[in-house]
Amino acid sequence: MKTAVVWFKTDLRLHDNETLMKALAQSDQIVPIYCFDALHFETTEFGFKKTGSFRAQFLLEAIEDLDKNLRELGSGLLVVKGKPEIEIPKVVQQFKAVKVFAKREVSYEEKQVEIKVQAELFKLKCELQTFSTSTLYHAEDLPFSIKNIPDVFTNFRKKTEKDATVRATFDKPNAVISPEIPPLNLPSLADLGLTFEAIDNRAVLQFKGGETEGLKRLQHYFFETQCLSQYKETRNGLIGADYSSKFSAWLALGCISPRYIYRELKKYEQQFGANESTYWLIFELLWRDFFRFMFKKHQNKMFQPWGITEAKAGPKTVSHKLLENWINGRTNVDFVDANMLELKFTGFMSNRGRQNVASYFCHDLKLDWRFGAAYFEQQLIDYDECSNWGNWAYIAGVGNDPRENRYFDIGKQAAVYDKNKAYRKLWLGK
Structure with missing residues (x-):
């Protein structure tokens, strides 16, 4: 029998998953x-964890759900821990797989x-086949090559x-034929070097993966x-579940596909009207x-102090006192402090808050x-590397902003978006 490995990463879903469907068709x-x-x-060079407790919890829930959904179709999820270039070839050898789809x-x-991973698989005469499954528009369908995408x-x-x-979109499969997959063996948060943190009950949503x-x-x-x-009118809200879609956390791990959202949105417009x-x-x-x-085009530049600009000035120094005060909501700027406390205790913050x-x-x-x-990378449930x-x-002035010195007047922003101070009272108690 022709066996293939499907390596799930940030595409933890069965619907609209080209990787999975191509693997099923060819194996x-x-x-x-x-x-x-x-x-x-x-822990990164900046002193923060790459994955904090809130997102790790969401990830564990998402993997558990994927395993449950696979088992309903006759399969299951094999979980391994370690370096992919070591662990994936081991699985390939164990099941005599001829291809890995990812x-x-x-x-x-x-x-x-x-x-x-590709280099190690090559030694085993096993092919790695990859598919682009994260975006609304496929890279191959863009009206420009990656190197010529407007900045x-x-x-764009x-x-x-x-x-x-x-x-x-691709339909969800009706059945998945697999060799016997042992029961799910998930690591605990402690195994991942983390401790459980409950999402504060003031959170906009109790996110579940x-x-x-x-x-x-x-x-x-x-x-x-x-x-x-009413999305356009309410999207700058700060309190409650429904001022915005809150799809970002599920999008970040690929629990939902942008093309599926688009498809359902078009159905919605037919039913309730477009606006x-x-x-x-x-x-x-x-x-x-x-x-x-942009990450595909500029690659590692997005992590340099000067970003995609050519002004290669050295990195600014960091005052750890100022950094700690910002993280812990102690800047004495109430709108900043309220937002930072929301992030600290829930793993989420509104788009308006993030910009400020x-x-x-x-x-x-x-x-x-x-x-x-x-710090956002560690803390956010909906962390997406490219967007973050x-x-x-962009806001630092070293990215894709065509305007120089984009500055938010925090007092003015607070007066517009939290005019009755309900949000600040919620998080600061005053």
Whole structure:
């Protein structure tokens, strides 16, 4: 029998998963695996964990859900822990697999791991086949090559909307034939070097990982409440579950696909009508695409102090006192402090909050923006490498912002978006 390994990464779903569907079409049986890469749980050069407790908990829930959904189709998920370039070849040898199917990476570190895995598989005469499954628009369908993608979002968006189309989604498989997969063996948070932190009950949402929960959230936000029709008006909110879609956490781990969201949104428009709000959700998915393609284009530049600019000034120094005060909501700027406490105790913060605290960090405190980005990397449930580092570079003035010195007047922002101080009272108690 022709056996293939399907290596799940940040595509933890059965619906619209080209990697999985191609593996099923080309094989007699598949072995679905997930590898807990030790690299993802290390402490970075900035002193923060690459994965903090909130996101790790969400990840464990997502993997558990994927295993449950696979078992319902006659398969299951094999979990391994260690370096993928060591663990995946072991699984290939164990099951005599001839191919490994996986999601294609764009970010520098992930790309290096992919190259190492490919080299080890080559020694076993096993092919690694990768598929692009993370974006709304497929890279091959863009009206420009990756190296010629405009560095300004508006130019990218207008031409893409005009000249490219969104591909159809892949259906969820009806059955998955696999050799016997042992019961799920998940590491604990302690095994990953972390301790459990409950999400504070003031959180906008008690996020729970997994495809099942992601699809449920879409159903709620679109069809049950029709909140989508007011998205553009409410998206700058700060309190409550429904001021925005909150899809970001499920998108980040691939528990839901952007093309599936697009497909359901088009159904919604047919049922309830299209308006600026329904378009605006697609607009936000395009931003997500843009940053992913920027990482593909600029690679490691996005992690340098000067970003994609040519002004190669040395990194700014970091005052650990100022950094700690910012993290712990002790800057004495109430709007910044409220947002930072929400992030600390829930692993989430609104888009409006993120822009304000990042602007304050870069332009008021004048600290090295990469420390802020690294803290977000540790803390956010919905951390997405390209969106996080791309947005931080943007606000720091070393990314894709066509305007120089983008500065947020925090007092003015607070007066507009929290005029009755309800948000600040919620988090600061005053």
